[in-house]
Amino acid sequence: NAGVTQTPKFQVLKTGQSMTLQCAQDMNHNSMYWYRQDPGMGLRLIYYSASEGTTDKGEVPNGYNVSRLNKREFSLRLESAAPSQTSVYFCASSEGGRPYGYTFGSGTRLTVV
Amino acid sequence: SQQGEEDPQALSIQEGENATMNCSYKTSINNLQWYRQNSGRGLVHLILIRSNEREKHSGRLRVTLDTSKKSSSLLITASRAADTASYFCATARTGGNAGGTSYGKLTFGQGTILTVHP
Numbered sequence: 001n002a003g004v005t006q007t008p009k010f011q012v013l014k015t016g017q018s019m020t021l022q023c024a025q026d027m028n029h030n031s032m033y034w035y036r037q038d039p040g041m042g043l044r045l046i047y048y049s050a051s052e053g054t055t056d057k058g059e060v061p062n063g064y065n066v067s068r069l070n071k072r073e074f075s076l077r078l079e080s081a082a083p084s085q086t087s088v089y090f091c092a093s094s095e096g097g098r099p100y101g102y103t104f105g106s107g108t109r110l111t112v113v
Numbered sequence: 114s115q116q117g118e119e120d121p122q123a124l125s126i127q128e129g130e131n132a133t134m135n136c137s138y139k140t141s142i143n144n145l146q147w148y149r150q151n152s153g154r155g156l157v158h159l160i161l162i163r164s165n166e167r168e169k170h171s172g173r174l175r176v177t178l179d180t181s182k183k184s185s186s187l188l189i190t191a192s193r194a195a196d197t198a199s200y201f202c203a204t205a206r207t208g209g210n211a212g213g214t215s216y217g218k219l220t221f222g223q224g225t226i227l228t229v230h231p
Binding site: 004033035040041042043044045048058059090092099100101102103104105106107 | 143144146148153154155156157158161163201205218219220221222223224
């Protein structure tokens with residue numbers, strides 16, 4: 001009963017470093033999403049993938065790239081990390097195409113110094 | 114910009130009391146959802162209400178939706194200390210293609226922090 005698995009759980013980066021956040025789901029969901037959560041800001045959508053082979057920008061895509069590797073996996077890449085990207089990142093998935101709740105991962109807490 | 118805004122930002126009650134949280138939004142929606150987040154954890158889906166529904170129940174949860182006022186409320190009855198968490202409303206807008214691109218995207222509010230004292 002894994003659901004949505006995110007790795008790593010914690011990461012500290014120096015400004016300018018790059019890294020990839022990994023996300024995998026085992027529920028055969030079509031749609032996957034990346035959100036960031038900052039204090040007082042709620043969750044903001046970075047990128048999403050409505051179905052395998054498609055990706056699209058969300059509300060705050062600048063500084064990020066994504067790859068929908070296959071139906072299960074959706075990764076988020078920071079090419080040159082900035083302190084403003086310090087946040088908690090959540091991956092989520094849903095069946096897509098009809099009203100349905102999301103299943104969230106447990107999050108990655110990223111600090112950029 | 115945030116589609117949903119919760120009110121109050123924080124709520125503190127005693128065990129056994131009812132907790133009511135409100136959510137307002139700005140655009141037409143297909144459905145509205147409520148999520149719970151325990152400290153340091155991911156969000157957990159609680160309940161979904163469609164735009165053509167006015168009220169929905171799930172266990173101790175009761176959700177109402179008033180599309181004319183663009184608002185929703187979440188009522189937790191007979192609260193327990195384990196209900197202590199942040200609660201978020203999220204809206205899915207109307208429209209979108211057959212693949213449900215915009216249909217499925219959720220926009221979250223800033224949340225209400227609920228503390229239930231034993």
